[in-house]
Amino acid sequence: MRDAPRLTWTERGALALLLGVFLILGIYYALDNPLCKPDEAYHYAYAFHLRSGHGLPVIRVIPGRTQFTPVEMEAHQPPLYYAGVAGIAALLNMQERIIPSVNPYLLGTLEGNRCLTTPLYSTFPESPIFFTGRLVSLVCGAMALLFAYLLCRAFLPWPVALLSAAFMGFNPQYLFIATSFSNDMPVTALVHLGLWRLGRAIQIGLDRRQAFVLGGIVAGATLTKLTGLGLLIPLGGIAFWQAWRTRRGQPLLDAGLAALVVAVGGSWWFWRNWRLYGNPFATHLLTILLGRRSSPWTLEDLRDFLVYVWRSYWLAFSPGDLLFAEPPVYGGIGLICLLALFGLLKALHRNRSIRLLFALVWGWFLLVFASFLILTRSTPIFIGGGRLLFPAAIALGATLAVGLTELFRRFPFVPAGFAVLLAVYAASAPIRYIHPAYPRPHLVRTLEHPPTHPSGISFGDGYFELIGYDLQLTQIAGRPALAITYYWRTLRETSRSFSVFIHLQTRRDGHLVLLTQVDTYPGYGAHPTSAWRRDWIFIDRLALPLPPPESVFSGTVVTGLYDLPTMERLPAYDRDGRRFPADAVPLADLWVDAAGALHLSAPADAGGQR
Incomplete structure (x- = not known):
């Protein structure tokens, strides 16, 4: 059993600096960048639908139907994030002067029309609900970094834990999505909160109180995005491991209590989906909304998918992923990741105490990746991109931090230098890529x-x-x-x-x-x-x-x-x-x-x- 580490004033100051820099960059991304982030028009339509008093949206499933309204495109999503934004808008009596909407001419001309949302730019006074959704997402992105730090801090020295959060948060694509009107960052925050609590359960043991709290976290994550429900799998794995070690069944009962809390908290949503669509999770609706793939995957498809996921995890600044960085950027990041992986293997061999941390975060990463792969194999397009892996982003962040720290033990400033370089690149990325491609009117x-x-x-x-x-x-x-x-x-x-x-x-x-x-x-x-x-x-x-x-x-x-x-x-x-x-x-x-x-x-x- 290990007590939670106490944060020193130096550590708190460093953490506050990291979160402060992230929030400053995030405000810049949220307010200055065009309204052309992936699916924002659809997510916004969902929240605006609720704000207008229409209740939860319903997808009209009719055989042969191929065209759907913007609000229907995300209506299969759980409502917690959208209801939160709509609630803030109602509480503050926000009214849109300019209502962002879907561009009906998207990709319909030989030049231009490369943005899903119209207009391309707006301001907070003109579209307060839209920008409130972005800022809520930004706060959730910062919370995800905080919870990721606390998870790593339970196993690692604070400078390495801080470096883990830095590599996670200063990824340009993470900042891009953390300032988008979507439920990606709220679920990322709740999942990393759950991972932190799972990490504590590994260290101090799973008990009834922990199980109840974890159940509430997983229920909230599930009602934000279905990805959150997957946290029950590592929770069950930890319970089985502890039951086997202690030769007692109490951890299994505690895990069952957590699952019961999730079932009770999400039952109304699952029941609604069952009644409307015949599927409690509504995952089959993706093939209705996006179409069904007509041919099986080939090795070439798998290769293209992996390349696409890798590139869009780091930088894909447009809907449809039309705007990528230069190939050497991805190559350089890949080389650093390979070095970090080699360093991580050395660290795991030398330090047994961190093995459980990486078993948790990489086990979770593989679960998220597998679910992403299964979903995208059924549709004619590669859905989502690397942003769908952000609920497991700490796996890569911690790998970079621990691996590079191990490799450069004699030069500790080198890993920190890589993190600073990534932050500088993220700060310059909108000017370098977005503004030339999407100039202001x-x-x-x-x-x-x-x-x-x-x-x-x-x-x-x-x-x-x-x-x-x-x-x-x-x-x-x-x-x-x-x-x-x-x-x-x-x-x-x-x-x-x-x-x-x-x-x-x-x-x-x-x-x-x-x-x-x-x-x-x-x-x-x-x-x-x-x-x-x-x-x-x-x-x-x-x-x-x-x-x-x-x-x-x-x-x-x-x-x-x-x-x-x-x-x-x-x-x-x-x-x-x-x-x-x-x-x-x-x-x-x-x-x-x-x-x-x-x-x-x-x-x-x-x-x-x-």
Whole structure:
């Protein structure tokens, strides 16, 4: 039996410094980064659904149905995190001025539209519920580090325990997910709280009080995310081990008490799932929401999966994991991890007292990984990524800390240097990767230079004015394109998100024929009209792919705004108040001559010059 170590003032100060740096970085990640983190729009829709008083969402399971609403995409998840955010929003009477939503044009254009959520950026005053969800997640991420530290401190000297938490928390992807609107960090915090209590149970023995507390922790984790239910497996293993060592059945009874607490605490949720979906855990809904894999896994699939998990564990800064770090970054981290693993094996051979710690954390890591693998094998995509391993993140953090400390026993500053380097990399990662890929909308009060083609066109009942536009021939994905820079001024604010259409059309036999088109929210979803503010000018560059170079064509490029749900176009008026036919504003004439040369000119009837 071993008493819990008392924290000295030096140790407390070092721990406070670690958590303080993490929270500072987290606030930066939460408030400054775009709203394009994995699945945030779906998780937010769940909490907003509860905040609106609609109760727990239900997935309508209909044979053959393939399209689901944003709230349905996460409706299989337990509700504790979402109810907590909704409760805070209700208590503080929070109201969204800008409601983040799913971008209907995601990946629908050759460039842009790479973010699931629209708008791309917002602020706390404009979207307080959304950012409250992020900050709740951040607090949970810090709590997970605290509990991970306490777990390691029960077996390790405090500098090594602190280093374990540092390697866990300064992982750029951990910070990225710890500041996302999702239940990943709340369950990570509760699981690491449970692992800490399991570590204490290993040291002092499992008793009735410990079992009751552990049961409550596992119940809370389970009602946050189903991953938490898996803690019953190491709890059962510890109970069997202690029963075998003591030749007494009391540890098994205590473990049974913990399981009973979990069953009672989660019974209503399991019963609800059983009644609605015929499955108490609702895990089968993933294949309904995401589709079912049509072919068995191959060795190549397994290899791709492992590479994907490794990369997305450290840095994958976008939905769909489109934004990775440079390959040498993953290679360098991998080399350090291999060195740490070698050092850990040496430490385990030399120090028997830490073996139970690593048996616990790596046993749990393998359980989480196995469940992740089983789930993703049934879907056509690799779901989640490395973030789904964060409930077991202390396994890697402790391995790095203990392994590197063992290897560099004569140079103790080296492991700390690696942790500091990781923190610096995490601090610079948004500037290096996110901001160039997802630039902020270009907003100004006044124009320094007038548009090349002034227009003065108004849309709707005095909502927006197209001050003018620029035209430029360019290329997208190796094919010719016309870049159009719009200069929009907001005259009246609206909560509706109107779409922009750009059509290249021609006349054949007296009928309009569409040659090519682009439909998108303004800014490729980065700055929809619902986020536009009065008297601000939004400079927006969109591009229209053109027919192949070998095509001989002539046509007119027209543009306008429409409401996507109804497909109704906003009325478009020239500066004299005359309405454009079909509410389509001509921007340019394009034609390819017999020699294959592409010509561009602005039409004479644009902007009321008719």
